[in-house]
Amino acid sequence: MTNTQLTLVQIDNYGPWTVTPEPRREMDLQTLQSRLFADLAQFVGHRGGYAFFTRFDNMVAVTNGLDLDDHRLLQESTGNRYPVTVSLGIGVDPNPAVALERATEGLQGAGSAQDGDRREVLSGTPVTEPSGDDVSIAHFDVNDATEKYTDQLNEFDSFIQIEQGYAALMRYLREEHGGLSFFVGGDNIIAVTPDMAVADYRAAIDHVEETVGVDLKVGVGQGEHAHAAGMAAKHALEECRHHGTAVELGGAAGEVESE
Numbered sequence: 001m002t003n004t005q006l007t008l009v010q011i012d013n014y015g016p017w018t019v020t021p022e023p024r025r026e027m028d029l030q031t032l033q034s035r036l037f038a039d040l041a042q043f044v045g046h047r048g049g050y051a052f053f054t055r056f057d058n059m060v061a062v063t064n065g066l067d068l069d070d071h072r073l074l075q076e077s078t079g080n081r082y083p084v085t086v087s088l089g090i091g092v093d094p095n096p097a098v099a100l101e102r103a104t105e106g107l108q109g110a111g112s113a114q115d116g117d118r119r120e121v122l123s124g125t126p127v128t129e130p131s132g133d134d135v136s137i138a139h140f141d142v143n144d145a146t147e148k149y150t151d152q153l154n155e156f157d158s159f160i161q162i163e164q165g166y167a168a169l170m171r172y173l174r175e176e177h178g179g180l181s182f183f184v185g186g187d188n189i190i191a192v193t194p195d196m197a198v199a200d201y202r203a204a205i206d207h208v209e210e211t212v213g214v215d216l217k218v219g220v221g222q223g224e225h226a227h228a229a230g231m232a233a234k235h236a237l238e239e240c241r242h243h244g245t246a247v248e249l250g251g252a253a254g255e256v257e258s259e
């Protein structure tokens, strides 16, 4: 059974900082945000985790495999290298939405994101007894996005199609299962999911097709941490391409179930 460990990464007092002493150049803010995300992705990725940029001032990471010392090091290293600091809330639960809720409560309980004196909070407790199926990753991909969109439409109209698919999927998985979906570029969406059956994924894909006409496939994998689960998911997605299937579940042990 899944036991997802999520970390909410929140830049401390960022709103006021962006306009103090006067509004800062937008491209400087974009550079800071994307570099901070790149560093977070690298830090977490080297320890088997996944990081998602979400809104950039708040980012979400799957941190199974990272302990409290790892989190403290991330805060120290960020504070040393950036003009901003980060607070980190950790939450653990079989259901990813509940895990994020717990992670969020820890930070909200310590004060507002815009409290000048709420800095470098570290709350929550990491997983104590890891197991091989703690993390479930579902890697979604739009079918023939290159042929249907990239090679046919201008970039903005392609982007609208992909974003519509993302919006429909993220809402459906959040509401029906507590799964959290993140756009990761191109036509790819990675979801952190609870235990779900092939038929559940099939229903999600059907819902997106019926509501916005975007055609998805998905590979799903489990692992002790996000990297292992995500690699199993990528291999399962290749199985979809190979067999022409919409859903492939590549379990932790590599068994494959499809529809």
Ligand SMILES: Nc1nc2c(ncn2[C@@H]2O[C@H](COP(=O)(O)OP(=O)(O)OP(=O)(O)O)[C@@H](O)[C@H]2O)c(=O)[nH]1
Residues within 6 Å of the ligand: 141, 142, 143, 144, 145, 146, 147, 184, 185, 186, 187, 188, 234, 241
């Ligand atoms: N983040 C991420 N993006 C990917 C990955 N694979 C492909 N992409 C992105 O997806 C875009 C489209 O590639 P594909 O999904 O292979 O192309 P497609 O035309 O949809 O073809 P099929 O998926 O085989 O139907 C690429 O330009 C990349 O931006 C991946 O593993 N991770």
